[in-house]
Amino acid sequence: MTIELANHVIRDGEGVPVVLMNAYPVDHRMWDVCAKALADFADLDDVPPFPIWAPDMAGSGQSPVPSEADSGPRMANGAYSEALDRLAGAYVDLVKAAGYDKAIWVGLSMGGYVAMDIQRLHPEAVAGLALCDTMAASDGTGGEGRLTMANAAEETDSVEPVMHFARPAEGDSTVKRSPEFIETMTKWIGEQSPSGLAWRQRMTYGRPEMGEVPATIAVPTVVVSGENDPTSNPSVMKPLAEKIAGAEFVAIPDCGHFSAVEHPDTVARALLSLVRRVQER
Numbered sequence: 359m360t361i362e363l364a365n366h367v368i369r370d371g372e373g374v375p376v377v378l379m380n381a382y383p384v385d386h387r388m389w390d391v392c393a394k395a396l397a398d399f400a401d402l403d404d405v406p407p408f409p410i411w412a413p414d415m416a417g418s419g420q421s422p423v424p425s426e427a428d429s430g431p432r433m434a435n436g437a438y439s440e441a442l443d444r445l446a447g448a449y450v451d452l453v454k455a456a457g458y459d460k461a462i463w464v465g466l467s468m469g470g471y472v473a474m475d476i477q478r479l480h481p482e483a484v485a486g487l488a489l490c491d492t493m494a495a496s497d498g499t500g501g502e503g504r505l506t507m508a509n510a511a512e513e514t515d516s517v518e519p520v521m522h523f524a525r526p527a528e529g530d531s532t533v534k535r536s537p538e539f540i541e542t543m544t545k546w547i548g549e550q551s552p553s554g555l556a557w558r559q560r561m562t563y564g565r566p567e568m569g570e571v572p573a574t575i576a577v578p579t580v581v582v583s584g585e586n587d588p589t590s591n592p593s594v595m596k597p598l599a600e601k602i603a604g605a606e607f608v609a610i611p612d613c614g615h616f617s618a619v620e621h622p623d624t625v626a627r628a629l630l631s632l633v634r635r636v637q638e639r
Contacts, residue, residue, distance in 0.1 A: 361428050361448040363413040364420035368393040371407035374485045374636060375453065376462045376629065378412040379469030381491075381616060382562070383520040383555050384546040385419030386412035388466070392618040395626035400633070408633060413452060415469065416445055416561075417554030424557065435505055437564035438557075445561065446475040450483045460485035462636055464629060466618055467491050467590070468562055474571045486636040487575060488629055490582040491590040491615050494568045494598055504563045508556035515552050523547060531586045531612050533620040542619075572601035578635035579605040580628050584613030584620065606631065
């Protein structure tokens with residue numbers, strides 16, 4: 359039994375692969391522009407080509423929704439208590455099956471939870487980390503909204519319960535309020551599976567508390583935070599970065615939760631700096 363991941367190879371190369379892990383409620387396409395910028399900036403700086411991958415997280419894009427057996431036990435409220443751990447193992451297995459021992463794990467939001475769980479369970483597979491617009495603490499009390507969304511997506515068999523991610527709100531960044539961003543996000547969300555959207559929320563609600571994980575990180579790390587992010591702005595992300603020895607902190611002005619979509623060049627430059635630090639070790 360295993361969780362299946364549809365991998366998208368953005369670029370082949372030598373050395374440690376960069377693995378980009380997507381946010382909710384979209385798929386690997388959120389990394390397309392940022393990944394191309396990363397490759398272009400690396401070429402301009404004469405950095406030898408390195409692999410860049412963007413797998414679809416389980417239940418998103420082309421990755422199937424895990425079965426009940428593969429997801430593991432459920433909590434009384436329907437959340438999966440082991441699914442994040444199993445998902446983290448699936449990412450590590452993907453890298454090892456391709457002949458690599460380690461990767462640079464890049465996670466935005468929900469992808470950041472996976473990155474930190476890989477650090478918690480499989481630190482030997484971590485060459486570097488990029489934690490973008492995410493957090494280490496679990497939802498705790500108040501996280502029931504995830505389960506409400508999960509139930510609504512399944513009961514209506516639609517993506518409408520999560521479509522608010524594509525709609526601007528007061529205080530949002532200039533990019534998030536733009537017609538182009540709204541159109542793109544609406545398209546991406548509209549192409550997701552309602553059951554996959556529900557699975558990812560149940561997986562995330564049941565994730566373990568990872569507040570102590572940042573202090574265990576001893577590899578090159580960059581922490582990225584949009585200043586307009588309602589949940590992972592610098593007031594949350596900078597203290598997280600300060601727990602990680604030698605972490606680089608990048609705050610992006612006029613940027614919301616989807617930093618790699620809103621300011622792909624800025625995130626790509628931060629990732630290239632991380633790649634260089636890993637290569638120099």
